[in-house]
Amino acid sequence: MRVLHQGAGAVNVVLLLCLFACFAPSLVSSITVSSPAELHASKGDTVILPCSFISTSRPTSKMTVDWSYRHQSGGPPQIFFHFSSQAFPPPEGQFMGRIRWHGSPARGDASIALINATLNDNGTYTCSVRNPPDVYGSPLSQTVLTVTPKSASIRFTDVAILLAFILLPSALITLILIGRMLCSKQRLDQSKAYRSPIEVTDGEEYGDHLPAAKVKKTTCCDLYMMDPEDIEEHYKLKTRSPIDEGFAESQC
Incomplete structure (x- = not known):
């Protein structure tokens, strides 16, 4: 009987350990990372890649943020940005000099900015946040970025330049031509009205003769x-x- 009692006690301990192992992660894995599923941008734009997180633990110096990129054609993701107390932008590669830290850990923000987006930047961006002891839950979130060529548009400054370099010179030339035409007409009228003292018209005679x-x-x-x-x-x-x-x- 004693053996049976000890065996039952051991089974209870094992069951408790199994229950603890199943529910323990849910008690500490309260970190959740979220970001938009899709983003669209035009070539040459500055794109903000949003990433927010919720953690029961206050962010400390142990909190880390990693951004990875996978090209739209496929392949393994590659980490190009790391944050741990300070930002570590990519020292080389296609994102060199084009990534800026745009987050604020105290506000649960782990966003970055992509400067001068290109068509080669199309792909999937993954944001990963770790804030010990919150190491479970949903520490990853993905965003698919689509960059398209910028559509042609006419700005007000372009219209102003066209007016300055085309319409104004045309108007000036037109005024000059009208002025020359008026001056020529006036000179012609004056030449018709003027007659030399020695000029003889039809029906007139020289000297003292009668017409x-x-x-x-x-x-x-x-x-x-x-x-x-x-x-x-x-x-x-x-x-x-x-x-x-x-x-x-x-x-x-």
């Missing part, structure tokens, strides 16, 4: 009644140089 409209034209009858000397003088006048065009000619 051609008032000169009586010589007819055949007049020539018939002229004296011979007058007729000779008439033909002399007719054969003179073109400067005497003001004199009337016979229509015979």
